[in-house]
Amino acid sequence: MTAAPDASPVLRLRDVAKTYGAGEAAVAALTGASLDVHGGEMVAVMGTSGSGKSTLLAIAGGLLAPTSGEVEVAGRPLATLSTRRLAAVRREVIGFVFQDFNLLPSLTALENVALPLDLGGASTATARSEARRALATLGMRERARSFPDELSGGQRQRVAIARAIVGERRLLLADEPTGALDSVTGEHVLEALRERADEGAAVVLVTHDARHAAWADRIVYLGDGRIVDETRAARPESLLSGGVQ
């Protein structure tokens, strides 16, 4: 599952620009962002509020079309795909974690997590056992049979994250996924994302918290609608040994 050194990136963004609206009201959220993320790699995206982080992630996931520039996911240029093929790529290749969790209220936690696999054609038994494993990773094994309205905000968020990491999807996109969580649970989420990267997935994590970004291999900074800087991340262990908080 580990990518060969010369393997092409799972996510490739080239000169991506996005302008919302037109005329006087136009907002240039991105002006020329380029980023490659390979399998096995976790990249943190940082930047001030309004710098275009969520826009970048939505474009990377095929939820939003760029105004110009190119987006490739697992070697497929998204702009060339039919609506149906694009939906299939979103379902089978990409896992999303957004700030609003979008759980289906009529399904249990387990059924919500199993849904992407069910839709992708997995057998019910496989979908359920993978979903159980993902819930357990997030410390939610005991709540598998609960419905979303029986769970706290933080628990719902963990179910949403389990749903994003379930199966073998090659690209995980997480937009400030620890928002509503206490710091211990937040660590679980970062650990789960890190584990998927170590298993070979490409992971993009939007965060404003440097301690969270430290879980990544690289940190990129968005400014003026493009990526203006990049650093190698220090792993949490080194932050701790350096005496930071």
Ligand SMILES: Nc1ncnc2c1ncn2[C@@H]1O[C@H](COP(=O)(O)OP(=O)(O)O)[C@@H](O)[C@H]1O
């Ligand atoms: N649907 C939208 N319509 C108009 N402007 C938007 C829309 N979404 C985002 N923007 C604007 O685009 C810029 C980037 O937003 P966003 O990608 O949400 O940034 P971030 O996630 O870094 O806070 C901001 O100026 C924001 O107000």
Ligand SMILES: [Mg+2]
């Ligand atoms: Mg945002």
